[in-house]
Amino acid sequence: MKIFYNRLGFTVLLYREIHRFFKVFIQTIFAPLLSNILYLAVFGGVLKTREVGIEGVNYLHFLVPGLTTMGALMAAFQNPSFSLISQKFQGTIQDINSYPISDVEKSLAYILGGTFRGLLVGSLTYIATVPFVGFGIKNIPLFIFSIILTSFIFASIGLICGLTLDNFEKMNFILAIVITPLSYLGGVFFEVSKLPGVLSHVGNINPIYPLVNITRYSYLGIAEGNILLHGILAFVFLSASFITSIILFRKGIGIKVR
Amino acid sequence: MLRIENISKIYKRGHKEALKNINLTIKEGEFTALLGQNGAGKTTLINILAGNVHKTEGKVIIGGYDLDKNPLETKKIMGIVPQEIGQDYIFTVEDMLRKQSGYFGIKNNDDYIDELLEALSLQDKRKSTTRQLSGGMKRRLLIAKALVHKPKLLILDEPTAGVDIELRHSMYKFLKKLHAEGTTIILTTHYIEEAENLCKRIIVIDHGEIIADEPKEKLMDIFSQEIDVRFEFDYDIDIEDFDFLNGYEPIVKNNRNLYIKVEKNNLSKLMKVITDKGLNFIDIDIKRPKLEDIYLNLIKS
Ligand SMILES: Nc1ncnc2c1ncn2[C@@H]1O[C@H](COP(=O)(O)OP(=O)(O)OP(=O)(O)O)[C@@H](O)[C@H]1O
Numbered sequence A: 001m002k003i004f005y006n007r008l009g010f011t012v013l014l015y016r017e018i019h020r021f022f023k024v025f026i027q028t029i030f031a032p033l034l035s036n037i038l039y040l041a042v043f044g045g046v047l048k049t050r051e052v053g054i055e056g057v058n059y060l061h062f063l064v065p066g067l068t069t070m071g072a073l074m075a076a077f078q079n080p081s082f083s084l085i086s087q088k089f090q091g092t093i094q095d096i097n098s099y100p101i102s103d104v105e106k107s108l109a110y111i112l113g114g115t116f117r118g119l120l121v122g123s124l125t126y127i128a129t130v131p132f133v134g135f136g137i138k139n140i141p142l143f144i145f146s147i148i149l150t151s152f153i154f155a156s157i158g159l160i161c162g163l164t165l166d167n168f169e170k171m172n173f174i175l176a177i178v179i180t181p182l183s184y185l186g187g188v189f190f191e192v193s194k195l196p197g198v199l200s201h202v203g204n205i206n207p208i209y210p211l212v213n214i215t216r217y218s219y220l221g222i223a224e225g226n227i228l229l230h231g232i233l234a235f236v237f238l239s240a241s242f243i244t245s246i247i248l249f250r251k252g253i254g255i256k257v258r
Numbered sequence B: 001m002l003r004i005e006n007i008s009k010i011y012k013r014g015h016k017e018a019l020k021n022i023n024l025t026i027k028e029g030e031f032t033a034l035l036g037q038n039g040a041g042k043t044t045l046i047n048i049l050a051g052n053v054h055k056t057e058g059k060v061i062i063g064g065y066d067l068d069k070n071p072l073e074t075k076k077i078m079g080i081v082p083q084e085i086g087q088d089y090i091f092t093v094e095d096m097l098r099k100q101s102g103y104f105g106i107k108n109n110d111d112y113i114d115e116l117l118e119a120l121s122l123q124d125k126r127k128s129t130t131r132q133l134s135g136g137m138k139r140r141l142l143i144a145k146a147l148v149h150k151p152k153l154l155i156l157d158e159p160t161a162g163v164d165i166e167l168r169h170s171m172y173k174f175l176k177k178l179h180a181e182g183t184t185i186i187l188t189t190h191y192i193e194e195a196e197n198l199c200k201r202i203i204v205i206d207h208g209e210i211i212a213d214e215p216k217e218k219l220m221d222i223f224s225q226e227i228d229v230r231f232e233f234d235y236d237i238d239i240e241d242f243d244f245l246n247g248y249e250p251i252v253k254n255n256r257n258l259y260i261k262v263e264k265n266n267l268s269k270l271m272k273v274i275t276d277k278g279l280n281f282i283d284i285d286i287k288r289p290k291l292e293d294i295y296l297n298l299i300k301s
């Protein structure tokens, strides 16, 4: 079986995934952007007087890379998961079995569609903060790379959820009970080391923690924890989520009947 | 074109044995009907070919390619019209057919898409989303989707369910045209006259097993050993005048019609007996059994 089989088919499927969210851009781009700006205004306003963030760094500057990362990962997660679950809901999910496109190509199309949306929402979130905090990224290529990496990982996780979950309630449950808390505990708004007790250790198994810190490092030049370790962890999360999603796709979980 | 060897299927959920050791070969250019009651296993068989359902056992060869070893090659050969109508809330008809072409690696397929829309009377719906289509239109859209890549093997799972009579007939015309152009077609339906009118080969599946697989005429022959013959006279007749036909269960209706049952190979003998008697009938008809009767007979037995 070939890994790459039908480049045009792959491109069209990727285009479909992007075209789909552009058709409903109010919900998919505008809404998350707005909520991120609100976060900046509210948390930035409330927390800047407290002792949070990194010493010597303006809290708003601490917050910007956190929000950018969170915006990217939420959008990236939602794209493939929402797309697949709505196809299940519409009764069109099995269409995907009829295309002469390889499993790797199909997985990549969904993941890259989500990655693109993550990059878009992440970048727009960043741009929206510029009027508040001004422009200032220490390492622009690393900053962009980090948003793409974050988006890719969470698009893979989104694909896994889209395949394994069969309705929107379950997906919203995962978002509310897993992803959102992990963002709060992953250093988006404050340092993980400031969390009480066990929570301060959650970072090591939380994929958001290293990603937020890589983005923050690229933005500020400093971050919490060991940046090299973050890099290694990110790579582990990347491989694990990508490989899992391809295996699930190949097995036809959620799209083929046993 | 299609070879199915020892296919069986037991669904994990419910442990339902939906197919039991199915063997089937379909040659290029055939037009086959797959008949069977609700739950007989028709859709299961089609879904296995489509890659929607994992088979429990057996082997499938489509256009020379093994479904397990070369699944992607088999996709290019097949076009499948599913039984369930999906709803795409987002894309327009035109959009969907263009993307569908792309998935199959075809660029600039607009001319053929136009042709399909025309043939399926969907030209004026090209800018609508499926939500705005009626049930019958959605079904025709599914057919268009299955055809954009000009499949050699077209499989339709109840394509005419919910389609009105006029459009059904235009669909028949269209399918006949595709068949004449060389497309191998397999169709499931609950309208027996549809199978009778379109198909050359009839396969009947019941409780997951093939219980009949014959050319249409042959199937009709087998089950039409006994035929009904009606003679009409222009004068009143009496049953007692027909004692000599005792073996044929003669019945007189409306004083002028004589009904007789006869074995097919005795038909000419019967005619001789009747002409020898010098009976002056003015009309005769021979009722050929309908496929529907045969079918009902089959699944009852
Ligand atoms: N996904 C599934 N899981 C479990 N059992 C199933 C599934 N799909 C079908 N079955 C069972 O398999 C059997 C065959 O169903 P199938 O859909 O193949 O019938 P069919 O011949 O297409 O019927 P119809 O004319 O109603 O469309 C039925 O008993 C059905 O309940």
Ligand SMILES: [Mg+2]
Binding pocket: B042, B043, B044, B083, B157
């Ligand atoms: Mg069916």
